[in-house]
Amino acid sequence: MSDIRHSLLRRDALSAAKEVLYHLDIYFSSQLQSTALPIVDKATIELVEDFIFHVPKDRGVQLKRMSSLQELQLLEIMCSYFQEQSKDAVRQLIFSALFSPQGNKADDSRMAMLGKLVSMAVAVCRVPILECAASWLQRTHALYCVRLAKVLVDDYCSLVPGSLQTLQHIYTASPRFCCQFITAVTALYDFSSEDLIPSPGLLEMVVTWVVDDPRLTLITFLNMPISASLPLGSLGVTPLLGLVRWCVKAPLAKRAKESAPTADTESFYSKLHLGVLQILLMLQVHLTEKNLFGRLELLQFEHVVQLVEELNPLNASREIELSLNRLAQVLQVSLSAGALLCTREDLRSLCSRLPHNNLLQLVMSGPVQQPPHSPFQPGFYPHIHTPPLGYPPRPSPPAHNTHPSHPAPQFLPGMSFPYRPIR
Structure with missing residues (x-):
């Protein structure tokens, strides 16, 4: 490795970077022939950081830095390489070796070049790079994912x-990249400040994607092995949480803006809310097919708790009423679809801090429990789900005593609930 380094030091910056890419190709192609799990050694990472990102470990060595023109040429070389490399495993390994954060001072340079490369790939439609970026977004800490999303939005x-x-x-x-981009961009624009509210153009684009094909948001989930687990701190397996947050918090967001949202903006959020409900209903089928219904929590209760805490119940008005109506519908359909696993007591405790809302009260009361041994029917769900994989069961709620003069409503088999978005 020292011989390679000395050879690179004699080259100009662009030529040295090209040589490192060539070295990575040979290195990983050779490793894949002997092992199914190649390892990126420290020396290879140092070559990448020294001669591509120009963050040397040796203070005594002055490396040649690329000019703006040379950097553009390097990006074009990378685009061509990833496009022409026929082995997906080699592409993914080299992309990971180049752009996986290492927790050191090279990460800023690494992220800057990644943003330029993915932006170029979008512009010239380089699908192999978009697919590599989708995998990167799936396994990388959310902090870095939202930085890449911000570059593309800008x-x-x-x-x-x-x-x-x-x-x-x-x-x-690349639908897979699109799915991961939606997850990242909804995590970035979380309505926590006026600067973190999606622009009308960005909103319209995301709504168009979701409404045209709700299944798009489930691509990552549907293609993941059942036993797979996401790295700690990574984005969610679906953009559901971020999309729900947009729908529920949007009516309140205009309080922080000088101008009221346009009718088009309100219409987009209403369409998005409908799209989210459609996604949740689709999840019921997929979870059942994978034998995960009632066992896998795709909309985690802890995240719902955080969302409720973010709602501002002060000055209750039409805006908070609309937010709570949307929240109630999402909770209802999530429970029915098996995406949210909690008891009615959990919901009552959580929502007690919110202003009174009729629809939310109905959801917290819940439907009549299924008769014993009845077959599963769409629109019905058990009062308490089976504990999710890897989670301890929550305590059972107390029995609900119905007043004698007000008998519990009976749900007729085959009568589905008409889920409609709150406008």
Whole structure:
């Protein structure tokens, strides 16, 4: 490895970077022939950081830095390499070796080049790079994922007017990247401040994706092995949490803005709410097919608790009423679909801090429990789900005593609840 380093020191910056890429290709192709799990050694990482990101470990060595033109040429070389490399495993390994954060001072340079490379890949439709970026977004800490999302939003929604259509077309080029991008961008724009409210253009693009094909948001989940677990701190397996947050918090967001949202913006959030309910209903089928119904919590109760805590119940008005109506519908359909696993007592305790809302009260009361040994029917769900995988069971709620003069309503078999978005 020292011989390679000395050879690279004699080259110009662009030539040295190209040579490192060539070295990575040989290194990983050779490892894949002998082992199914190649390892990136420390020396290889140092070559990448020294001659591609120019963050040397040796203070006594002055490395040549690339000019802006040379950096653009390097990005074009990377685009061509990933496009022409026929082995997906080699592509993924090299992408990971280049751009996986190491927790050191090279990460800023690493993220800056990653943002430029993915932005270029969107512009020229380099699907192999978008697929590698989708895998990167799935296994990398959310802190870095939202940084990449911010770069793409700035490039295509802010800097160049009219370029949003280019980003929107990645839906047909790489649905998997599109799914991960939605997850990252909804995590970034969490309505915690006025600057973290999605722009009308970004909102319209996400709503168009979700409404046109709700199944798009489930691609990562549907393609993950059942036994797979996400790395600690990574994005969720679906963008459900972020999309629910957008729908529920949007009516309250205009309090922080000087101008009221347009009718088009309100219409987009209403369409998005309908799309979220459709996604949840689709989940019921997929969870049942995978034998995970009542065992896998895709909308975690802890995240719902956090969302409720983010709602501002002060000055209760039409806006908070709309937010609570949407929250109630999401909770109802999530429970029915098996995406949210909690008891009615959990909901009553959680929502007790919110202003009174009729629809929310109905959800907390819950439907009549299924008769024993009755077959599963759409629109019905057990009062308490089976404990999710890896989670301890929550305590059972106390029995609900119905007043004698007000008998419990009976649900007729085959009568489905008409889920409609709250407008």
